[in-house]
Amino acid sequence: MPTFAAPDGTALVHHVSGAGAPLVCLPGGPMQDSAYLGGLGSLAAHRTLIRPDLRGTGGSAVPEDPASYRCDRLVGDVEALREHLGLDRMDLLAHSAGANLAALYTTRHPERVSRLALVTPSVVAPAVAVTGEMRLERARLRRDEPWFPEAYAALEAVVAGRATDETWQAIAPFAYGRWDETARAHAAAAERQRNREAAAVHNEAGAFDPDATRAAFAALTAPVLVLAGEFDLNSPAPAMAELAALFPGAECVVQPGAAHFPWLDDPERFTAVVTAFLR
Numbered sequence: 001m002p003t004f005a006a007p008d009g010t011a012l013v014h015h016v017s018g019a020g021a022p023l024v025c026l027p028g029g030p031m032q033d034s035a036y037l038g039g040l041g042s043l044a045a046h047r048t049l050i051r052p053d054l055r056g057t058g059g060s061a062v063p064e065d066p067a068s069y070r071c072d073r074l075v076g077d078v079e080a081l082r083e084h085l086g087l088d089r090m091d092l093l094a095h096s097a098g099a100n101l102a103a104l105y106t107t108r109h110p111e112r113v114s115r116l117a118l119v120t121p122s123v124v125a126p127a128v129a130v131t132g133e134m135r136l137e138r139a140r141l142r143r144d145e146p147w148f149p150e151a152y153a154a155l156e157a158v159v160a161g162r163a164t165d166e167t168w169q170a171i172a173p174f175a176y177g178r179w180d181e182t183a184r185a186h187a188a189a190a191e192r193q194r195n196r197e198a199a200a201v202h203n204e205a206g207a208f209d210p211d212a213t214r215a216a217f218a219a220l221t222a223p224v225l226v227l228a229g230e231f232d233l234n235s236p237a238p239a240m241a242e243l244a245a246l247f248p249g250a251e252c253v254v255q256p257g258a259a260h261f262p263w264l265d266d267p268e269r270f271t272a273v274v275t276a277f278l279r
Helices: 071-085 098-108 132-142 148-159 165-170 181-193 196-202 210-219 237-244 267-278
Strands: 003-005 011-018 022-026 048-053 090-095 113-119 224-229 251-255
Touching: 003 071, 011 071, 022 071, 022 098, 048 071, 071 098, 090 098, 098 113, 098 210, 113 267, 132 148, 132 237, 148 165, 224 237, 224 267, 237 251, 251 267
Parallel strands: 022 048, 022 090, 090 113, 113 224, 224 251
Antiparallel strands: 003 011, 011 048
C-alpha cells in the first residue's frame, strides 16, 4: 500500500484502484477505514480512485497526539496527500462525515479543488440544520418494509435523546435502500472499521467555523455536486438542497430508492450521475 507522511510525521496509507484520471475519495464514519467505500459502484471503471485511510484507521498509523483526530487538524493530511500525488488541483469526492473534512479543506485550499462531489454529506461544517422531524419524515417513507416498526421505534428514541447501542443497531436498516445480505454485511463491517476514540475527538469544539465555511462555499468557482439519497436520514434531501444553495450554481441530485450508501443501492445510477458530473 502506498504510504506518505503527514505534517506531524504520522505514516498514512492510501489505496489506489481503477483507471483514468485520479479522484480523491474521503471516507466518513467519522474516522472509518476507507475500505467501506469499495469501488464506489463501478466508478473505478472510469476513474482512478484514491482512498486515504485517515490517521488511526485502516492501514494508517495511530498518531502520537490523539488531539490530531480533530477534523480541522486532518486538513493538513489531505494537503500532504495532494502533494504526494503530485496534483496541482484535484477532483475530490467525500462521503458522509468526510464532507466536513472536504469543507474545511476547500475553505483553506479552494485553489486546489477542481471539482467537488459531496455524497450523502454530513453538514456539521457549514451548520445546515437537520431536525429530528426531518429524519422521521424520511423514515416514514419506508413504512411498508417488514423491519419498519422496530426500527422506527428505535429512531424515535434516538431523536428524543434516548440513544443506546441497541437503538443505533436497530435503525441500521434505514441506512440502506434494501436491507438485504449485502447491506447487513456492510453494516456489520462498519463496527469493526471505525476508530471510536478518534470519532469521539473528530467533532470537538473548535473544529468548525461555519461562517468561514459558508463564505468559502459562496466564493468557490469549482463545480459542485450534492448527491442525496431519497430515503437517507443522515442527509435528508431538504437539507441537501439547502447545502447546495450555499454554492454558486451547485447541482443537487436526489437518487431514487437510495439511502446513505447510494453506490450500494443502485451502482449503475450512482456511477452514471457521478461520472456525468466529473466529465
